[in-house]
Amino acid sequence: xxxxxxxxxxxxxxxxxxxxxxxxxxxxxxxxxxxxxxxxxxxxxxxxxxxxxxxxxxxxxxxxxxxxxxxxxxxxxxxxxxxxxxxxxxxxxxxxxxxxxxxxxxxxxxxxxxxxxxxxxxxxxxxxxxxxxxxxxxxxxxxxxxxxxxxxxxxxxxxxxxxxxxxxxxxxxxxxxxxxxxxxxxxxxxxxxxxxxxxxxxxxxxxxxxxxxxxxxxxxxxxxxxxxxxxxxxxx
Ligand SMILES: NC(=O)c1ccc[n+]([C@@H]2O[C@H](COP(=O)([O-])OP(=O)(O)OC[C@H]3O[C@@H](n4cnc5c(N)ncnc54)[C@H](OP(=O)(O)O)[C@@H]3O)[C@@H](O)[C@H]2O)c1
Numbered sequence: 294x295x296x297x298x299x300x301x302x303x304x305x306x307x308x309x310x311x312x313x314x315x316x317x318x319x320x321x322x323x324x325x326x327x328x329x330x331x332x333x334x335x336x337x338x339x340x341x342x343x344x345x346x347x348x349x350x351x352x353x354x355x356x357x358x359x360x361x362x363x364x365x366x367x368x369x370x371x372x373x374x375x376x377x378x379x380x381x382x383x384x385x386x387x388x389x390x391x392x393x394x395x396x397x398x399x400x401x402x403x404x405x406x407x408x409x410x411x412x413x414x415x416x417x418x419x420x421x422x423x424x425x426x427x428x429x430x431x432x433x434x435x436x437x438x439x440x441x442x443x444x445x446x447x448x449x450x451x452x453x454x455x456x457x458x459x460x461x462x463x464x465x466x467x468x469x470x471x472x473x474x475x476x477x478x479x480x481x482x483x484x485x486x487x488x489x490x491x492x493x494x495x496x497x498x499x500x501x502x503x504x505x506x507x508x509x510x511x512x513x514x515x516x517x518x519x520x521x522x523x524x525x526x527x528x529x
């Protein structure tokens with residue numbers, strides 16, 4: 294496969310790190326975005342960049358820096374995300390707003406910002422990382438579930454708008470993985486969650502990285518507007 298220029302948001306997070314490591318091993322050029330946990334790389338094909346995804350001007354600047362360095366962006370992986378658990382009636386306006394800003398607004402603004410480069414090169418892939426809780430609902434996740442469900446709607450509409458420019462837009466809805474956000478869940482709740490997963494195991498981030506690598510390959514040219522479930526049978 295021809296090597297791609299790939300921007301991964303939240304590359305400093307648990308899943309982002311492993312997606313980045315795998316795509317780097319496949320020889321792609323990477324832009325690794327972080328917020329509060331800096332990433333270092335000696336690889337000349339890897340650029341690291343900080344950006345607060347709540348601030349549109351910072352996102353615009355990040356995309357400008359990437360285009361300056363690599364001349365294009367082939368793939369955008371909207372992976373950064375936050376979850377501020379609380380039942381709806383205890384969710385503060387600030388928690389709601391921040392969750393929307395990072396989980397939904399940022400993927401929208403970043404998609405807007407990369408589309409001109411993708412159009413100019415007649416190739417693009419946008420992959421939005423969403424969650425099974427957007428599909429099923431889960432107590433204590435009203436803001437998170439709403440933001441991630443919004444991402445599925447964005448994926449569907451955007452895919453139809455940009456298909457004619459050879460840009461594919463897909464979402465991957467994750468079940469429970471063995472690292473990252475799950476670590477904020479108390480151990481006894483983790484045990485109960487696991488009992489609900491038909492394959493009786495948590496997801497391995499390497500599977501996610503390989504699914505992404507497939508979605509950016511020519512074999513996936515006919516896949517767009519989809520939400521691919523990676524959840525061990527939790528929801529179908
Ligand atoms: N892990 C799971 O089981 C699971 C399940 C379903 C869906 N997901 C989804 O998978 C994605 C990755 O999850 P994860 O488990 O790897 O999460 P994580 O370890 O908590 O990582 C979150 C990432 O988001 C970044 N971030 C947070 N606030 C930000 C801000 N204001 N501006 C820019 N970036 C910000 C963090 O950057 P810094 O660390 O540099 O501050 C970090 O890279 C998320 O979208 C999540 O919703 C995960």
